[in-house]
Every structure is written in C-alpha cells, then in structure tokens.
Amino acid sequence: MVSDHLARKILQAAEELGYRRNPLAAGLRTRQTHTVGIVLPDLTNPVFPPIVRSAEHTLDAQGYTAVLADTGNRRRRERTIIDNMKSRRVDGLIIAAARRKDPVVDDCVELGIPLVLVNRTVDKHHVAAVINDDELGIELALTHLLDLGHRRIAYVGGPQNTSTGHRRYKSFIRLRQRFGLASERELAVNAVDYTETAGQTALSRMLASHRDFTAVLAANDLLALGCYDELRAHGLRCPDDISVTGYNDMPFVDRFDPPLTTLHIPRKVLGVQAAKILLERIRQPDAPIKQVRLEPRIVVRGSTAPP
Amino acid sequence: MVSDHLARKILQAAEELGYRRNPLAAGLRTRQTHTVGIVLPDLTNPVFPPIVRSAEHTLDAQGYTAVLADTGNRRRRERTIIDNMKSRRVDGLIIAAARRKDPVVDDCVELGIPLVLVNRTVDKHHVAAVINDDELGIELALTHLLDLGHRRIAYVGGPQNTSTGHRRYKSFIRLRQRFGLASERELAVNAVDYTETAGQTALSRMLASHRDFTAVLAANDLLALGCYDELRAHGLRCPDDISVTGYNDMPFVDRFDPPLTTLHIPRKVLGVQAAKILLERIRQPDAPIKQVRLEPRIVVRGSTAPP
C-alpha cells in the first residue's frame, strides 16, 4: 500500500480530472446502493416534513441518499411505491405510512429488508419502530381537560387501521372509565382519515345527537382543525363554548384561531432515531430489533378553557 | 415475434414466478435510470409539498421515480445534493431551489442534463422554467391595498438572490412610483431569507424608523407571519392598525389569526407542468426550451382592511 496521504492525493486528482465513480455500477456488483427509501402517507401533512428532514440529514451524513415517496394515503400506491423501491434495490426502508395490519410491511420483513417504522407501527411487535407514547399523550390531554373542570368530554378519533388511531382511542375509552366520565357510545367517534374534512364529519355526527359536551379531544391536529370548522358552522365558539385539543403540535398550529392546545412530539428525534436504527440494521442485520417510544409533552394554548 | 397476447402472458407468468427486472442493471447499460431528482430549498415550507406531490404523481404515471432532497436553503448542500443526483445518473432534474445566479444550474445546463426550474428561476433566460407572474402578483396586492384606501404602504421583501425576491421587489418599487406613493428608502426592506424570523427582523427595522405606514405588503406568506409577530410585539393589531398581505397562499394561512390576504399560485399546475416539461426534454433534448408563467390570483381575507 502507498501512504494514506498519497492515496488521497491520487483520488483527488482523479476527481478533478472529472472522474466520478458510478454508484449504480457499484451497486450492481455489491448489492448495496447506499440508498434508503422513506415512505410517507401524506407529504402535505406538516407533521412529516420535519421528521423527513432530520432523517434525511442523518442518512446523508453517513453517505446514504434518501428516496422519498408519498402514498397519498392509498394502500395500492403504498404497494407500488415499495415494490419500486425494492426493485431499485434500496438498502433499507423507513415507513411512516404503516397500517396496523400491513401486508407490505410483512413482505419486507419476510424478505429481510432492513426496515424501521416511524410515527406509526404495526400490531405485530417484532419490527423496529420509533413512535410516541400514545397512551401517555391521551392521558395528558384528558387530565388537562379534567383539571380545567370538564366532565362531558367528546372524542374525535383517527382511523382504526393505524396504530395511533387505535391506541389513542383505546386509551381514551379506558381512561374515561377510570375517571368515571360520561361514557355514551356516541361521545366517541372515529374519523375515517387524518384529514380536516374527516374530522369535521365526525364531529358533526356527534353534534347531531349529543350537544351537551363541553370539550372535544381530537386524536390529531388536522382532525382538531376539522372540529374548529364544524363548531364554527354551528355558531359555537372555541374555547368559550367548547374546548378542543389536538395531537402532534404540527408547525403553525400555534398561530391558528384559536391557537391549538395539543401534544408535542419530538419530531426531530423521531427522524434521527429512525435513520440511526435503520443504519444499524443495515450494517448488522442480526442485531436485536429496537423499539423506541418517545414521550409527548402537552402544550397548552388558547383552544382550551374552563367550561 | 409471438403474438402480443402471448407475450403479455409470458411476462405476467415471469412476474408471478418472482422475477423483477433490475432497473439498476438496465440503467447501467442504457444510461437511463427513469429517475428524476427534485431539489427543494425547504421541505418544511408548506408551499412545496403540494407542488412536489403533483410533480411526483405525474412522473410516476409515466414510469419515472422521483428522488427528493432538501437543501435546507444552503448553497453548499445544493451542490452536494445535485452532485449526488448526477452521480446516481438521474435522467433529469426539477429544481425549486434556484438562485438568480446559480453555478450549479449553469453546470447542469452545460452538461446537458435535462432541467426544469419551478417556482423560482435564474437570470439567464435560456433555461426551462415554470413560475408564477410575480409582477402581476405584486400589482394585484398593491391595488387591493390602494382600493382599501392605503397610501403609505411598507414592503417586506424576500432575499434578492432569488428571482421571486428580486422581481417582487422591483415591481413594488416601480408600481409605487407609478401610483405616486410615498417612496422613502426605509419603507422597503428585504429580508435575508424566506422565514418568519427574517420577516420579523425586517419589519422591526422599519418600525424603528417609520411608524406611520398603514399597510405592509410582504413578498411571501412566511414573511407575512413574521410581520404578524412583530406587530403583536409592538402592541399593534392587524388589520385594525396595520394591514398585511402575503404571497403564495400556502396551506393553512386561511386559518391564521387573522386569516391572511395573499396571492394564490396554482401549485398543482406548477408541479404537473414542471414534470411534463421535464419529461419532454428528456425524450427530445433538442426541443425548444419552454417557459411557463402562471397567473396568481388574489385571495382577500381578514388581514386587510381600510386604514
């Protein structure tokens, strides 16, 4: 071997001469593309960009390139996208779009593709994931409302085929019993999607039957915004008539009218951890499967007040 | 050749047998990766996700995969990212992060890499781009304020090394002369970045010297939000004391306090057009260079009122 210094000089000269090694060719040979796929359910949901960005930077710092894709919340597209990524031979996958039962995820596990779920997880518990503590989050929101004096609290949940939707709903039901709160079936409705319109629809169903609740706990900020809309449509004021809480503390919710009380999740850490764990799995496929659960923190703003 | 029907059947059987063709190997041979790079200045700016999404879908429908990357507004990273994409042999590039003088863009043009700029463009005018009509936008905002009765109108501009920042600023200066408005130098300050803090800083400089304007025209929604913050810090109310307008009509600005009067740009069309033009250039590299300029539309909301 020549000296390290010389070697570097040669490489540099080669670079300057216009040589760039072709990672495609290298990948063809080594079966390592140094590429990681990131799969999102919805790029336009502001929760994700910060997660993606921190993941991307972490990956990049280690010489990996991120390939992003957006499923638009559609199952078929999720499959297509991941198929495509597999055929492009990504070294691993970060999936933020997982459903509780997700055949696409199962396939990846079976094929041994390094995989980390972020934000949402699947029911089977032997897959790497970095998520937030949904149970804790709901408890924080609920006790905040109880502290303010609310007793009749409605719940607008997320889709039950996602881990977040399911866990938050279960937690709410369990806690409301523990605290001896009103527990009519109609006081907890799950939206079909994490979107504003779905949230609005859910709340409108509730307002049609029970108008006597003083607060609504929404499983997600977008749903909470839908609640804002529906309340406004009924001439109800938030928080004067009804308090509202969200989940995620996505960017800009502090500027809404009223500023949303919600649960903050450490988005940056989520992204960084997901990337790090994935790289670990890529380098040591047999290392134990890590699951990280980060604590949310309640951020009290103007959308909650005493009844 | 066998019949079309039979051929399809065979291909299908092969698929089912688990065969997937390897696009890397194909790309190595044909020098076509069917991959397109999309370069953003800032993923967390809500203007971009809708553009990206529509571009991605258009690309996808034609068998191309998008590789996203976020420069975090840093020049060095822009270079690194595009270098990386080049070495990964993307077939073309959609760049939303262009500066007015952008050596990275120049390099791509020189190397003959198919390229489309979106949202922002460069000063040299022989590169494909799909942007909005900045001059028209500023005129719409300004005449709206004039119609409301404002005469002393301040301007918070964007970075002058971007085409949008530069054009909007020039338009404002030109129009304010044409309309015979107050034209102190201090009444137009350009922020160093399209961020809330930069907007806030810019407005604070203006408030320190001239407190007598009744409206501020901001070159971008994020800057306008920064103005909201600074006004609030000074105990000034919007729109009662001072009206504010933005630019981009990014998602959620209609829910802010107050809802922002701003210019809507057709984001979806922007993304679709960029993708289509790029694909055209990829398939016919010698086709004439297209430049599309879309019309913005003013959306009047609660942040503007008579002085």
Next chain:
DNA sequence: ATGAAAGCGCTAACAG
C-alpha cells in the same frame, strides 16, 4: 427471425 456474445462501470476473487 432467432440466438449468442459483448460490454455498461464497478468490485471481489484469483493468480502471479
């Protein structure tokens, strides 16, 4: 028309 062979740019294995 069909089938064999060369080669894209790289790395890993193999002789020298």
Next chain:
DNA sequence: CTGTTAGCGCTTTCAT
C-alpha cells in the same frame, strides 16, 4: 502485495 479477470443483470449488436 500487486495486477488480472470474471461477472453483477441487463440491452444491443452481430452472426447465424
């Protein structure tokens, strides 16, 4: 330790 070669999976060219 250095230099040579085979081959990753595909497409394209060239004989047959």
